[in-house]
Amino acid sequence: MAKAPKPRVKAPKKAEKGDVVTIKTTISHRMESGQRKGKDGKKIPKRIINKFEALFNGKEIMSANLFTSISANPYIDFDMLVTEAGEFEFKWYDDNGDVYTKKSKMKLG
Amino acid sequence: MTMLKYKKPIALAFGAIMGLSVSTAFADDHMSDIVHIMPQTDPVEKGMEKYAHGDARSGITYASDETRVLQMDDFENPAFLWVEKSQEEWSKVDGDAGKSCQTCHGDVEDMKGVGTVYPKYDPEVGDLLNLEKRINLCRSEGMQATPWKWESDELLGMTALVKMQSRGMPVRVDIEGPAKEYFEKGMEYYNTRVGQMDMACKHCHVDQNGNYMRAELLSQGQANGFPTYRLKWQKLGSLHRRFRGCNNNIRATKLKAGSPEYMALELYVTWRGNGLPVEAPSVRK
Numbered sequence: 001m002a003k004a005p006k007p008r009v010k011a012p013k014k015a016e017k018g019d020v021v022t023i024k025t026t027i028s029h030r031m032e033s034g035q036r037k038g039k040d041g042k043k044i045p046k047r048i049i050n051k052f053e054a055l056f057n058g059k060e061i062m063s064a065n066l067f068t069s070i071s072a073n074p075y076i077d078f079d080m081l082v083t084e085a086g087e088f089e090f091k092w093y094d095d096n097g098d099v100y101t102k103k104s105k106m107k108l109g
Numbered sequence: 110m111t112m113l114k115y116k117k118p119i120a121l122a123f124g125a126i127m128g129l130s131v132s133t134a135f136a137d138d139h140m141s142d143i144v145h146i147m148p149q150t151d152p153v154e155k156g157m158e159k160y161a162h163g164d165a166r167s168g169i170t171y172a173s174d175e176t177r178v179l180q181m182d183d184f185e186n187p188a189f190l191w192v193e194k195s196q197e198e199w200s201k202v203d204g205d206a207g208k209s210c211q212t213c214h215g216d217v218e219d220m221k222g223v224g225t226v227y228p229k230y231d232p233e234v235g236d237l238l239n240l241e242k243r244i245n246l247c248r249s250e251g252m253q254a255t256p257w258k259w260e261s262d263e264l265l266g267m268t269a270l271v272k273m274q275s276r277g278m279p280v281r282v283d284i285e286g287p288a289k290e291y292f293e294k295g296m297e298y299y300n301t302r303v304g305q306m307d308m309a310c311k312h313c314h315v316d317q318n319g320n321y322m323r324a325e326l327l328s329q330g331q332a333n334g335f336p337t338y339r340l341k342w343q344k345l346g347s348l349h350r351r352f353r354g355c356n357n358n359i360r361a362t363k364l365k366a367g368s369p370e371y372m373a374l375e376l377y378v379t380w381r382g383n384g385l386p387v388e389a390p391s392v393r394k
Contacts, residue, residue, distance in 0.1 A: 006194065010184045028190040072343040073187050
């Protein structure tokens with residue numbers, strides 16, 4: 001879609017210790033596979049999000065390597081056991097070197 | 110036209126109950142013999158009752174469970190990538206007049222109900238307008254900004270954002286007065302065979318809805334969910350893009366998005382779904 005990828009995250013703002021929370025993430029991204037041809041007949045170069053990382057208080061809680069066949073606007077969700085309050089940091093690594101980051105805080109109680 | 114069933118359009122009766130003024134003169138002319146929606150013998154699936162109105166069934170009742178889940182959750186619904194961008198766009202000043210959408214219309218929440226009445230005849234313009242054309246007119250006349258291209262992310266997102274404010278409200282397009290002419294033109298197009306396969310819209314969406322065409326389940330072709338995020342497109346798409354796709358499938362000439370024929374067709378197709386809830390932005394296969 002749009003030129004500048006836009007990350008979206010749905011993570012709880014508040015949780016009890018011992019809860020299992022679901023974190024949903026998505027980012028707008030074309031995920032150009034490198035297999036398509038443009039209107040001029042030339043191949044459109046590959047450009048995908050090749051890595052996704054989720055950190056909590058600086059510690060990695062989940063990461064994923066993405067490959068060519070992932071559809072546009074990749075959606076990733078996962079569960080996490082809550083042990084402490086802190087800050088999430090989500091990172092998407094683009095093929096062109098860009099890293100898109102989004103942060104979100106979570107309180108206990 | 111030998112396949113016509115002699116039956117009054119069901120939706121007309123509903124229109125009368127709902128207090129929409131449907132002229133009786135219309136019921137007398139030959140067009141009223143056309144069945145608009147094939148009554149389904151199956152009852153509406155449990156839990157899906159709110160997506161049906163009389164014999165009209167929204168496209169979501171034909172969708173798979175996975176697709177339904179995507180639509181029901183605003184976060185999982187991929188269309189919201191576009192909608193959220195347009196939310197920022199709403200208050201952004203653009204054009205020589207130094208105005209944004211917000212300047213004239215206030216908060217986007219105030220647009221509640223707007224999505225239910227389009228396409229409608231605008232006496233000032235003297236033509237039929239759908240939401241896309243209305244937004245672009247606002248841009249060119251009100252804001253003195255360049256209108257957006259028909260299938261652009263900006264226009265699709267803004268259309269979805271405005272229409273979304275009426276989610277759950279019943280569609281109620283007016284086909285009275287000057288709009289009637291367009292309505293009849295649209296109905297004619299809907300029932301006219303075109304293209305190499307010599308098919309009309311109604312052959313799939315009236316006669317065969319609920320049946321499979323190869324692996325495709327044919328729906329009634331309702332418009333209440335547009336603009337829709339279609340998984341095949343991997344982006345939002347307008348109703349006119351869908352029209353073009355349908356025309357392509359039956360090997361007919363694709364018309365330009367926003368052409369008078371498609372505008373009239375949009376009015377007719379939307380009217381068929383009068384009473385169905387606005388679902389935009391929906392998710393379809």
